[in-house]
Amino acid sequence: MAYRLLLGREPESAAVVEHHSRNASSLAELRDRFLLSAEFDRARVPKLPLALDRGEPMHVEVQAEPWLLRKMFARTEQTWQSLGKSDPFWSVLSSELFRKPNFDQNAAAFYESGRLDLDRLSAWLNRNGIHGFGPQHTCCEYGCGTGRVTGWLASRFSRVIACDISEPHLALAARHIEESGRGDVCFRHIESIETLNSLEAVDLIFSFLVLQHNPPPVMAFILEKLLGSLKPGGVAFFQVPTYHAAYRFVAGQYVDQPETGEIEVHFLPQREVYAIAEVQGCRVLEVQPDDMLGQPYCISDTFLLQKRG
Secondary structure: OHHHHHHOOOOOOHHHHHHHHHHOOOHHHHHHHHHOOHHHHHHOOOOOOHHHOOOOOOEEOOOOOHHHHHHHHHHHHHHHHHHHHHOHHHHHOOOHHHOHHHHHHHHHHHHHOHHHHHHHHHHHHHHOOOOOOOOOOEEEEEOOOOOOOHHHHHOOOOEEEEEEOOHHHHHHHHHHHHHHOOOOEEEEEOOOHHHHHHOOOEEEEEEOOOHHHOOHHHHHHHHHHHHHOEEEEEEEEEEEEEEEOOOEEOHHHHHHOOOOOOOOOOOOOHHHHHHHHHHOOEEEEEEEEOOOOOOOOEEEEEEEEEEOO
8 A cells, every 4th residue: 555655556476565564563664664755756746736625525425215225235345346356455455566366366365454554553552542452342343354363353352243234245355354363253244234234332433434334325325333332432534535626416316226246335424424423422533644545635534533431
């Protein structure tokens, strides 16, 4: 991800990714290696124009009738079930290194990359004064994919509930966890939007590069249910794309469009995230833009929320 976002290219090989992952003592050190490199200085992209800040507000429908929610959810599920069969690892991290024919030789780098996500979680918790989250706490990973981060979360928490919309992805994640022997992980297939009404109460929610693949009304519904499942004092650490100058969403028009089977990226206005957090009794501890989309003229944010009580 550092190669793609900071240098604008793919890494030379899986070996160089593994080298940096193993030899950087922290996420900050890894970041500085790239930011202070001569190549980054040459490849630096100018800051986004001020026009982005002066852009029109997005027209995004966030509420939808139950039948529309079910239809949108089923559409997303079909796409990801298909991707889980055709190219599961690439669908999680979209690098040619992780295409199905290339994966075996790059598998170690793929799963090692999940450690950086755990390090980032730890850094956010520590700098917001949230200490002690560990062996006595449970974690819900929403959108576990093939288990890239799951094993690392299981090394910290007493129990991880790994959820996903795609059964093929879940099967690969379960196999990885079984082979690695890491922790207590319960895999749960989110087979319908109604499944979200029975989420287990947990201490921490983790979700990155997942919510964005759902239409805004579904994204808002999922976030509402996830935050509703937090125990008092629990925290949610997640990422949501929040702005694109050209993005519009009308539920009725969306479901009438033919399905393409391609990965979709949707946006949920930041104010809607705050509104959902308030209703679910969560306070905002920190919000930072994260560049996880790797695209110009749009904003993606990482949120850290805590349940009151």
